[in-house]
Amino acid sequence: MTTKVLVTGATGFLGRHAVPILRAAYGPDAVVGVSSKDYNLLERSQVQAMFDDHKPEVVVHLAAYSGGIGINRAKPADFYYINTILTAHVFEAAAHLGVRKLLYPFGGCSYPADATSPIDEGQLWRGYPQPDSAGYSTAKMMGLVAARSYRTQYGLNATTIIPGNMYGEHDNFRKEESHVVPAMVRRYYEAMLENKPFVEMWGTGKALRDFVYAGDVARTLPFFIDSFDESGPVNVSSGTSTSIRELAETIAKLVGFQGEIRWDATKPEGQLVKLFSADKLHGLGLSCATSLEDGLRSTIQWFNAHYATAGDGLRL
Numbered sequence: 001m002t003t004k005v006l007v008t009g010a011t012g013f014l015g016r017h018a019v020p021i022l023r024a025a026y027g028p029d030a031v032v033g034v035s036s037k038d039y040n041l042l043e044r045s046q047v048q049a050m051f052d053d054h055k056p057e058v059v060v061h062l063a064a065y066s067g068g069i070g071i072n073r074a075k076p077a078d079f080y081y082i083n084t085i086l087t088a089h090v091f092e093a094a095a096h097l098g099v100r101k102l103l104y105p106f107g108g109c110s111y112p113a114d115a116t117s118p119i120d121e122g123q124l125w126r127g128y129p130q131p132d133s134a135g136y137s138t139a140k141m142m143g144l145v146a147a148r149s150y151r152t153q154y155g156l157n158a159t160t161i162i163p164g165n166m167y168g169e170h171d172n173f174r175k176e177e178s179h180v181v182p183a184m185v186r187r188y189y190e191a192m193l194e195n196k197p198f199v200e201m202w203g204t205g206k207a208l209r210d211f212v213y214a215g216d217v218a219r220t221l222p223f224f225i226d227s228f229d230e231s232g233p234v235n236v237s238s239g240t241s242t243s244i245r246e247l248a249e250t251i252a253k254l255v256g257f258q259g260e261i262r263w264d265a266t267k268p269e270g271q272l273v274k275l276f277s278a279d280k281l282h283g284l285g286l287s288c289a290t291s292l293e294d295g296l297r298s299t300i301q302w303f304n305a306h307y308a309t310a311g312d313g314l315r316l
């Protein structure tokens with residue numbers, strides 16, 4: 001059997017957005033999604049079995065071990081080890097087994113901790129990333145070294161992209177593991193359910209970030225598969241700026257939380273400005289244009305529909 005597009009990590013957050021979009025682009029039977037339950041990609045033999053079983057023309061390699069800052073602090077070695085092996089195994093197999101295209105994302109946390117916003121792709125190697133997540137971010141960034149190396153030595157057409165701060169349906173809403181948007185959605189949603197008079201937030205709320213709807217990132221994938229034959233990376237983000245205060249107020253409004261939002265300026269709030277340049281993306285004729293309010297509305301509708309019944313599969 002030859003599978004046109006094989007998606008690893010298909011049960012993850014981005015994978016659940018990517019598979020339907022790839023099926024719409026290439027046909028429902030042309031795209032196969034796999035997870036760790038199908039093949040444990042830490043085992044070289046299972047990576048080989050995956051390629052033997054599917055003989056993919058295109059691999060979208062989304063399998064990774066990822067999470068929020070708390071779990072990154074607790075398990076930096078696991079983040080380093082697992083992501084290094086997942087990256088190395090899939091590139092090595094793809095290069096030797098005739099894959100026409102390999103598409104690989106890594107995160108904006110790979111940029112130097114002191115990068116200047118808006119952060120463009122040229123800043124990637126200019127400094128060490130934020131130390132709390134460096135195990136994860138440097139391991140993931142090796143995908144770019146792999147893309148360039150395997151392109152040079154084996155002619156593998158590998159492309160890397162850097163999705164920004166993604167949010168959307170199917171995100172990881174677990175308390176210990178979540179990123180800022182799902183953590184806030186859950187917090188305000190539960191505060192609404194419990195009728196809490198206030199929610200206390202760390203910092204002033206003035207820090208600026210750009211957020212990108214995962215559906216928008218997924219919609220760019222066919223372009224990177226078919227029409228972009230460079231190693232990258234390309235930032236895939238909205239290129240817009242949102243304050244944490246605006247994010248909190250928008251989420252509070254959309255979940256129906258009517259209490260007060262209290263800002264504790266004595267608590268840390270991270271870098272004041274961290275935004276990604278979308279110039280290169282726009283130069284390719286692509287954009288991630290879903291408004292924050294529209295993207296959050298869909299995310300919260302999904303969260304609301306799954307909150308009471310979700311099993312571990314939805315990671316609530």
Ligand SMILES: NC(=O)c1ccc[n+]([C@@H]2O[C@H](COP(=O)([O-])OP(=O)(O)OC[C@H]3O[C@@H](n4cnc5c(N)ncnc54)[C@H](OP(=O)(O)O)[C@@H]3O)[C@@H](O)[C@H]2O)c1
Pocket residue numbers: 008009010011012013014015034035036037039040041042061062063064065066067105106107108140162163164165166167172179
């Ligand atoms: N989330 C973001 O904001 C963000 C931003 C930039 C880049 N990225 C990158 O985008 C990709 C997808 O991220 P995500 O947020 O969708 O990740 P995720 O939700 O954590 O999903 C991870 C996926 O990887 C699979 N996986 C983990 N360990 C595996 C193993 N040993 N063997 C096979 N499969 C394994 C999981 O399978 P199971 O379900 O079976 O465990 C799951 O399908 C990653 O490469 C990540 O680095 C994410």
